[in-house]
Amino acid sequence: MKIAIFKFASCSGCQLELLNLEEELLEIAGKVEIAYFVEASRKLMKGPYDISLVEGSVSTPEQLEELHKIREESKYLIAIGSCATAGGIQALRNWAQLEEYKKIVYLNPEWIKTLEKSTPLSEHVKVDFEIRGCPINRKQLLWVLSQIIVGREPFLPTHSLCIQCKIKGYTCVLVTRGEPCLGPVVMAGCGALCPSFQRPCYACYGPSDLPQTIKLAQQFTEKGLSKKDISLLFKKCESWTPKFKEVVEKYE
Amino acid sequence: MSKKVEINIKPLTRVEGEGEVEIVVENGNVKKLQVEITEAPRFFEAFLIGRSYLEVPDFVARICGICPIPYMYSSSRAMEKILEIEIPKEIKDLRKILLFGEWISSHTLHVFLLHAPDFMKLNDVIELAKIKPEIVRKALKLKAFGNYIMEKIGGRSVHPVSCRIGGFYRVIRREELEEIKKECKDKQELAKELLEWILQLEIPKTKFDYEYLSLQDPEGEYPTIGGRIISNKGMNISEEEFENNIEEFQVPYSTSLRCRIKGRGTYITGPIARFNNNYKALRGEVRDILEAYGFKAPLVNTYQSIIARMAEIYHSTLEIERIINEYKEPEKPYIEGKVKAGWGCGASEAPRGILYHSYRINSEGYVEKARIIPPTTQNLAHIEQDILMQIPEIINKPIDEAQLMVEMIVRNYDPCISCSVHAIKVKIIKN
The missing domain is CATH 3.40.50.700 (NADH:ubiquinone oxidoreductase-like, 20kDa subunit)
Incomplete structure (x- = not known):
């Protein structure tokens, strides 16, 4: 091979x-x-x-x-x-x-x-x-x-980072610490590294399955984040994926 | 009868990124000598504009997967100057451990996987592993140790997540460092054995007169983060004076800018420059081994850079243990500054040399201007100069040996092409 x-x-x-x-x-x-x-x-x-x-x-x-x-x-x-x-x-x-x-x-x-x-x-x-x-x-x-x-069709989990984070038992960055964590809409895979360092996920892995990105952005607005800051949160390594792009374009 | 020699190396292999070299020599005269960077431009200095100062370290880390840590440090240092943040010793120490972890990982990758095969006339590390399995196994262990340190303190070795402006996102506990310390003795032994192996390779001894540029640590340690910028030819400037003394220029065949000292010419930055300019700051244990094999500063040509890299690996394994022994947990994981408009710059020693950043931010902390000068950008013009100085020897060799020699000269610099664009082709055609 x-x-x-x-x-x-x-x-x-x-x-x-x-x-x-x-x-x-x-x-x-x-x-x-x-x-x-x-x-x-x-x-x-x-x-x-x-x-x-x-x-x-x-x-x-x-x-x-x-x-x-x-x-x-x-x-x-x-x-x-x-x-x-x-x-x-x-x-x-x-x-x-x-x-x-x-x-x-x-x-x-x-x-x-x-x-x-x-x-x-x-x-x-x-x-x-x-x-x-x-x-x-x-x-x-x-x-x-x-x-x-070995001749098998590969697969990887597509669920959100939140699930990985909960399994690891880290304190929730979004709910408990009140910081704008992208974990709910980001695909698991890194091992929930940022929450392990008490910082919000910044979406290195892009959108998970069925990500409610607009809903999460609304949550951030309720927490008092400006439109600009919300668009910047989604405008990083994975900004060109359709579900993130949607938020960037709506909030920019 | 006219004699035309053309050397084309495309793509240049065993370097990080995409590049080519093209040389044409007619009747002994060099008609063309181009180290071409073909890596696609990525426009970091442009899309950083309008971003928050806090985002910058994570963004610039993405310039290079092999040396993300100094990118985070040089940018943080520039911002910390603007925000008037004084970094306490504990945080400085943690930063050093993490940086030494990256030096170990990056240097081991270059010395054994990319560079050493040249001195043994082999194509790659797989071939090296066939004849020297023990050496490769030890090297991989050492490389894994470098990654382990970065994973422990940074979360992962490529684009760590723990670093921020002012320090770290959370306090790194003593127990976490104790786990690293447990590994130190064994790894020091490996590094020492590998240094002795490298010192016995057949490395050219020809002397060349080069200018070496490196940082000099304010506390007299081996240079890591910040300090004076010094050379063996009398340069001694502050980080703030860098842009006034070093000029960037562009050539049409390359997507990377290149550098020279204003009014003087090209120079080398990197392990060999650090080694030559700061030899006494290397740990005594390292100097003892070097001197037992008849080596000390100055190393006289860039082939010998492999010695400087290996010496730095051994030095790093020793320093990590010392710093952990002295480490006290900081009260706060990071120091918060006062956001205000201003300009600041910072330099750190990446595995490949001085990495200089400068930024201007507005009163709300958003970036207005960014300037990033990576080590490979600084070395590029000198790589061409180095090949030029060795042209008489190159063109007298059979074509395949000539090609290898040019490739070797380029690899001596451990060029990181991804960095320089924020690539190398060698083309040799011989009639």
């Missing part, structure tokens, strides 16, 4: 989670062939590949072209992380004027070529599975890979 790892616009953190599997990675490497992994090896093998892991959002014309090629060459295409599944933090530019942004960052903006928007893979090709998170949780990655390797 040949595995390939690709990267578009991103921070490399999700690929790093693959390397962070440490000894488990060596075990996987014994069962499959890591055929294409630019960050780890000089030896790059041509497709087709059985599994392709793709990190990063589509944000340049070259990336869009490469994504179609990867799709053609891959039996199983997995999008890993917020950038690949939701457009990532750089999708914040999707609400702005691109030319203005280029001028802010670069001295010669005319040399910079990008697409109008930073988008998830699924806007352009069929994606077989998505592993969410900024960054992904390497335990979820290991679970998904091992399911595919």
Whole structure:
């Protein structure tokens, strides 16, 4: 079985989670062939590949072209992380004027070529599975890979962070501490890390199943948050997902 | 007959991010030498505008999955100056432990998974694991230790969640640190053994005259967060003077800006610069091993950066234990400041070198201007300079060796291309 790892616009953190599997990675490497992994090896093998892991959002014309090629060459295409599944933090530019942004960052903006928007893979090709998170949780990655390797269809829980938080027995950040926690509408997966540090969830994993985002935003209004602050809460790594976008557009 | 040598490395492998190198030499004259960054631009400095100052550390962490912690620290330090927050020793200590955890993890990744295969003429760590299984196993253990520290204090190693402006979201308990301490002795032993292994590799000894830029710790420790910015050629400035002394410029073939010292030229930042500028601040145990193998500051070329990285790993394992021994739980997890309009800057030592940030915020705490200068941006122009200085040797080699040598020079810097864009192609064509 040949595995390939690709990267578009991103921070490399999700690929790093693959390397962070440490000894488990060596075990996987014994069962499959890591055929294409630019960050780890000089030896790059041509497709087709059985599994392709793709990190990063589509944000340049070259990336869009490469994504179609990867799709053609891959039996199983997995999008890993917020950038690949939701457009990532750089999708914040999707609400702005691109030319203005280029001028802010670069001295010669005319040399910079990008697409109008930073988008998830699924806007352009069929994606077989998505592993969410900024960054992904390497335990979820290991679970998904091992399911595919043994020939099973992978799955991950899609319930909200609140459930994970309650199982862990943390004090509720939203009700008890009265802070604007996004846990009720965010997909579990990180292990309820922010509540474990007594801070509100800031939605690294994007929307859970049937998220009541507008209802939660109304709750925040009742707690006295301004429209601007509510829109900023939903306007982070996962801002380009439809249910979060809805709140951002309504409250901005 | 004219002799044309072209080197094309595309994509550049075993670096963090996307890049290429393109070199054309005709009759011994360099016609083209480009380290190209092909990583897509992400526009952080633009979308930070209008965000609350409190959000900035979590946002800028997303520039780099390999070194999120210094991103959080440099931005926090800049904001803390604006808000007039004095960071107490206990919080400084906690920040250092977390940063050393990241140095261990990031450096072990580079030294063993990305860099060491070059010195053994191997393609990757999988091949290295076949001939040196014990070394790779030990290195992975050490890397896991770095991640463990970040998970303990930060929640996770990529984009930790505990850090904020003024300190941490909650008090980190002594017991939590005691668990890390239990692991220290064993990991110090591993680091020492691995340092001895690295010191026995065949590493080039050619001397080059470079300018090295690093922080200098105000209390005389090895540099981590804040301090004077110093070089081996007489630079000695405050963080506030950075933008007046270092200029950024852009080239058409790259999505990353690059840097030079105004009126002087390119320079190196990173472990080798820290090592050369602050050698005496390294733990004595580390210097003893180095000197037993005939090494000390200054290291003379960038191939030797692998020594500086490994020395810093060993130093970090020793310092983590010392700091935990001295740690007192702070009364409050963080210090609150007074939000007001202002400009502030901050620098910290990321695994790859000086990471400089500056921000202007308005009276309500929203960002008006952001400037981020990562270490790889600072090193890029010097990487080209370094290749240029070694061109006579490169073009006399058979094509595959020439290509490897160029790749090695780039990898010596542990470039983090994701950071520099907030990428490297090497192309060699030889007739």
